[in-house]
Ligand SMILES: Cc1cc2nc3c(=O)[nH]c(=O)nc-3n(C[C@H](O)[C@H](O)[C@H](O)COP(=O)(O)OP(=O)(O)OC[C@H]3O[C@@H](n4cnc5c(N)ncnc54)[C@H](O)[C@@H]3O)c2cc1C
Ligand code: FES
C-alpha cells in the first residue's frame with residue numbers, strides 16, 4: 123500500500139491505496155464520486171476526464187498515486203451550491219446530451235478548452251479540441267452549440283470559475 | 287493490471303540507484319503508453335519508478351543554435367512554449383498534433399522517445415532536427431538512438447534527462463493522422479540546416495522512423511517542393527496493415543514530404 127494525499131473538490135483526502143489503483147477508481151470507489159465515468163478504459167473516450175492541477179486529464183490513464191499532492195476537480199466540484207456551473211447549464215439548455223454517459227467528461231473538457239482558448243470559441247476550434255471525447259448518442263452537434271454558449275456564459279459569470 | 291511496488295524518487299540520482307536495485311523495473315513518465323500496456327498485461331513490471339517528481343527533468347532552454355527540453359516536459363507544454371515557438375515553430379506544431387488535449391496534458395517527450403513507437407511523432411522530429419538524446423550516462427545522436435520498432439540505444443535503467451534539438455533555418459511537419467487513433471499514418475518532418483536538409487519519416491516504415499537520403503540531397507540543393515519531383519520511396523520497406531497498405535504509405539510519404547517543404551518555405 124502507498125499513502126496518497128490530495129485535494130478533491132476543495133477537500134483534503136488521505137488514503138492508503140494499492141499503487142495500481144487508477145485515479146478514476148479512487149474517485150469512484152474510495153470517494154464515491156461516481157459522476158466521473160469509465161467509458162472505454164483504454165484512454166480513448168474521455169468519459170473519465172477530470173482536472174488535475176487545473177488541466178483536463180484522462181483519469182483512467184493516471185494512477186491515484188501520481189496525483190499525490192495535487193488538486194483534483196471532478197464534475198461534482200463545479201456547481202456552486204444549487205447553481206449549475208454555466209457550462210452545465212448550457213448543456214442542459216442546448217440539449218447537449220442524450221444518455222448522459224459522456225457528459226461529465228465533455229463538460230470538464232469544455233471548461234478546460236475555455237481556460238486555454240478563451241470565451242469566444244468557433245465551431246472548428248470546439249470540434250478540434252473535443253477530439254479526445256467520444257459521444258455515441260448526440261452526433262456532437264448540440265454538444266458543440268452547448269460548449270460555445272457555455273463558454274460565453276462563463277465570461278459573464280467569472281465568480282463561478284473560482285471553483286478551480 | 288498486475289501488482290507492482292511504486293517508487294517516487296525526487297532526483298535522477300535516486301531514480302538511477304533505485305533502478306539499479308529494483309528487479310524487473312520500469313520508469314513511469316506520463317503513463318500514456320505504459321499504463322494502457324500494463325492494463326492489457328502486455329507489461330507487468332514488479333517495480334514502477336515514477337519520474338514525475340524530479341524537478342531536474344523539467345524545463346526548456348535555448349542556448350546558441352540549440353533548444354534543450356527536459357524529458358518530463360509534457361506535449362502541451364512544448365506546444366505552448368514561447369521559446370519553442372520562437373526557435374522551432376514546427377516542433378511546437380508537431381507537439382500540438384499528438385493525440386488529443388488530455389493526452390498532451392500527460393504524455394512526455396522523454397516517454398515518447400524512449401518508447402519509439404513506429405507511429406509516434408517525436409522520433410521524426412529528433413531525426414530531422416539532428417537531436418541529441420541526453421541521458422544520465424551519455425549523449426546519443428538521434429541517428430544512433432532509434433534502432434527499430436520500440437527499440438532504442440537505451441540500456442536497462444538508463445534515464446533520458448533531456449533532448450537537445452538543432453535550430454534549423456526552416457522546418458515543418460506534415461502529418462496524415464489515423465483518424466481513429468490520431469497517431470501518424472505517415473508523418474514527414476523536414477528541416478533545412480546550414481549543413482543540408484534533413485527529411486525524417488514516421489508511421490510508414492516497417493522498421494520504424496527513417497531518413498530519406500535522396501530527398502535530403504535534392505532539398506539541400508534546392509529547398510522547394512519541386513525538388514522532390516520524381517523521387518519516390520520504395521514500398522518494399524513500408525508498413526502494411528488494415529489502415530493502409532505499403533503502396534499507399536509509400537505514396538503518402540511523397541505527398542507529405544512536399545506538403546512539409548511547402549509549409550516550411552511559406553513560413554520563410
Ligand atoms: C489516445 C492516445 C493517443 C495518442 N496519440 C499519439 C500521437 O498522435 N502521436 C504520438 O507520438 N503519440 C501518441 N500517443 C502516445 C503519447 O504521446 C505517449 O504519451 C507517449 O508515447 C509516451 O509518453 P509517456 O510520457 O506517456 O510515457 P510512459 O507511458 O510513462 O512511458 C513509456 C515508456 O518509456 C519509458 N520512459 C519514460 N520516460 C523515460 C525516461 N525519461 N527515460 C527512460 N525511459 C523512459 C517508460 O519506462 C516506458 O517504457 C497517444 C497516446 C494515447 C493514449
Ligand atoms: S474511460 Fe478514460 S478515456 Fe475512456
Ligand code: FES
Pocket residue numbers: 218219220221222223224225256257258259260
Ligand atoms: S450522450 Fe450518450 S454518449 Fe454522449
